[in-house]
Amino acid sequence: MFTVNKIIINIVLIVTISSCLIGCNSTDKKIEESIIKAEVLDKKFANFQISYDDYMSEIEDIYNSKYYTEDEHIKRTHPIIDINKENYIKAQKQATKDAIRYDAEIQISKVYNDKNNMKIVFTKVKIIPRNKNLPIQHLSKKYYFSKENNEWKIIGKDAMCYYEKFDKPIMYTTFDGKPIEYIQKVNLFP
Structure with missing residues (x-):
């Protein structure tokens, strides 16, 4: 009897832990997919694609929804400071379909849990201009990320930038005192 109870308890524990791991991996995968989508869309938008x-x-x-407003989002994303919907549409009509003049590879970190019930993801993007006279950025x-209607959504982001030939490297390198672990690479313009 004692052995049967132990076996049942072990089976219940294994099933519980397995479900948690599968759920966590599913959540992390959805967050990674959101990051890739945000990065690809932001680069396409910045290049009028x-x-x-x-x-x-x-x-x-x-x-x-608390972070996303159309006016604020366009200012946050587009490199041209004085951009609005009307100006963007005019610029896009003038841009050629091959306006992307650089290659970009993104590295995505694993999903970290924050102390404030948020999830954190780090990215590193290396932008290599096709014009070799321009610096690598x-x-x-x-x-x-925070939960909204049971889905993890981007609530904000911080960013740092430097140019290889001119600036001292500035990057996020640690989280909670440990090196950031990058687990995935994606070419933004395959």
Whole structure:
């Protein structure tokens, strides 16, 4: 009897732990997919490779409604400071479909749990201009996720940037005193 109880308890523990691990991995995978989607869309938007309305429609499902407002989002994302919907549409009409003049590879960290019930993901993007006279740019970002309607959505991000030939490297390198572990690489413009 004692042995049967032990076996049942062990089976229950194994099933519980397995379900948690599967659920956690599923959550982490969805967060990673959101990061990839945000990065690809942001690069397409910055290079006029996606319509304004398509971009705004696509990002809506990955950003938290408290963080996402159309006016603020366009200012946060686009490298041209004085941009609005009308100016973007005009610029996109003038841009050629091969306006992407660089290659970009993104490295994505594992998903970290924050002390404030948020999830954190770090990215490193290396932007290599096809014009070899231009410097290589590095972007390091820290995305914050919170739950909204039982889904993890981007609530904000911090970013740092430096140019190889001109600046001292500035990157996120640690989280909670430990080196950030990057687990995935994605070419943003395959």
